Amino acid sequence: MTTIGIIGSKGRMGRALQQAIADAGHEYAGGADEGDDVGALAAKADVLVDFSAPVALSANLDAAVSAGIPMVIGTTGLEASHHAAIDTAAQKTAILQTGNTSLGVTLLAHLVEEAAAKLGDDWDIEIVEMHHRMKVDAPSGTALLLGEAAANGRDIDLAAKSERGRDGQTGARERGAIGFASLRGGTVAGDHSVTFAGDEERITLTHNAENRMIFARGAVKAAEWLVGKDAGRYAMPDVLDL
Numbered sequence: 001m002t003t004i005g006i007i008g009s010k011g012r013m014g015r016a017l018q019q020a021i022a023d024a025g026h027e028y029a030g031g032a033d034e035g036d037d038v039g040a041l042a043a044k045a046d047v048l049v050d051f052s053a054p055v056a057l058s059a060n061l062d063a064a065v066s067a068g069i070p071m072v073i074g075t076t077g078l079e080a081s082h083h084a085a086i087d088t089a090a091q092k093t094a095i096l097q098t099g100n101t102s103l104g105v106t107l108l109a110h111l112v113e114e115a116a117a118k119l120g121d122d123w124d125i126e127i128v129e130m131h132h133r134m135k136v137d138a139p140s141g142t143a144l145l146l147g148e149a150a151a152n153g154r155d156i157d158l159a160a161k162s163e164r165g166r167d168g169q170t171g172a173r174e175r176g177a178i179g180f181a182s183l184r185g186g187t188v189a190g191d192h193s194v195t196f197a198g199d200e201e202r203i204t205l206t207h208n209a210e211n212r213m214i215f216a217r218g219a220v221k222a223a224e225w226l227v228g229k230d231a232g233r234y235a236m237p238d239v240l241d242l
C-alpha cells in the first residue's frame with residue numbers, strides 16, 4: 001500500500017484520483033490546493049501527484065525535494081522554464097512528468113514516433129485535439145507530447161518545426177512542419193488525432209478518452225511505480241515498459 005498526496009485535490013482530476021487511489025487499495029494522504037501548505041502534505045506522503053496549475057510547480061518541486069519523496073506531474077501548460085526546474089529537481093528525487101497518464105495515449109505516442117520515422121517529410125503531420133470548455137491551456141499537453149514523438153521519429157526539433165495558431169494569410173504549409181489545432185467545447189474528456197497527409201492518401205491515428213478515470217488510474221500506476229526509484233526524470237513509457 002502506498003500513501004499518496006494530491007496537489008489540486010479539489011479539481012476534476014483531483015477528485016477522479018481520490019477515487020482511483022481508493023479503488024487501488026492505497027491510502028490517501030490528503031490534498032493541497034491553492035493557499036495550502038504543500039510541504040505539510042509532502043511530510044505525510046510516500047509520493048505526491050500534481051494535477052494543479054503551472055504556477056504551483058516550483059513550490060511543489062521544492063516540497064518533494066525537501067521531503068525526499070517522488071512526484072508525478074500531470075499538470076499541463078508547462079513552458080521551458082518549468083521543464084528546466086523539473087530537470088533540476090530530478091537530480092535530487094524521482095520525478096515523472098507527462099502530458100497524459102493513460103495507457104492508450106502512451107501507446108499512441110509510440111505508434112506516432114514509428115510512423116513518423118517511416119514516412120518521409122512529404123507526409124505532412126497535423127495534430128488535432130478537442131477538450132471540454134473549461135480547459136485553460138492549448139495545445140494540450142498530450143498534443144505536445146504527440147508532437148515530440150513525431151519530431152523524435154523524424155529526428156527534428158519540435159520547437160523549430162511547429163505551426164501553431166494559424167489565422168489569416170498564413171502562407172503555404174512549410175515542408176516538414178508539425179501543425180497543431182485545438183478545439184474547445186462541451187464536456188469532452190480528451191480527443192487526439194495525428195494525421196499523416198501524403199499525396200492522395202492519409203493515415204490518422206486517434207485516441208478518445210471517454211472519461212477522466214483513465215488518466216487517474218494511469219497516475220496511480222505511475223505513483224506506485226515511482227516510489228523507491230532513484231533520482232531522475234521518468235516518463236510513462238518507463239512505467240508501462242513500452
Ligand SMILES: NC(=O)C1=CN([C@@H]2O[C@H](COP(=O)(O)OP(=O)(O)OC[C@H]3O[C@@H](n4cnc5c(N)ncnc54)[C@H](OP(=O)(O)O)[C@@H]3O)[C@@H](O)[C@H]2O)C=CC1
Binds near residue numbers: 077098101102215
Ligand atoms: N497528464 C494528464 O494525463 C492529465 C493532465 N491534466 C491536467 O491537469 C491539470 C488539472 O486539470 P483539472 O483537474 O481538469 O483542472 P481543475 O481546474 O479542475 O483543477 C485544478 C486544481 O488545482 C488547484 N490549484 C490551482 N492553483 C493551485 C496552486 N497554486 N496550488 C495548488 N493547487 C492549485 C485548483 O484549486 P482552486 O480551484 O482552489 O484554484 C484545483 O483544485 C491541468 O493542467 C490539466 O491539463 C488533466 C487531465 C489528465
Ligand SMILES: O=C(O)C1=N[C@H](C(=O)O)C[C@H](O)C1
Binds near residue numbers: 099139142190209
Ligand atoms: O485538461 C484536461 O482535461 C486534459 N489535459 C491533458 C492535456 O492537456 O493533454 C490530458 C487530457 O487530454 C485531459
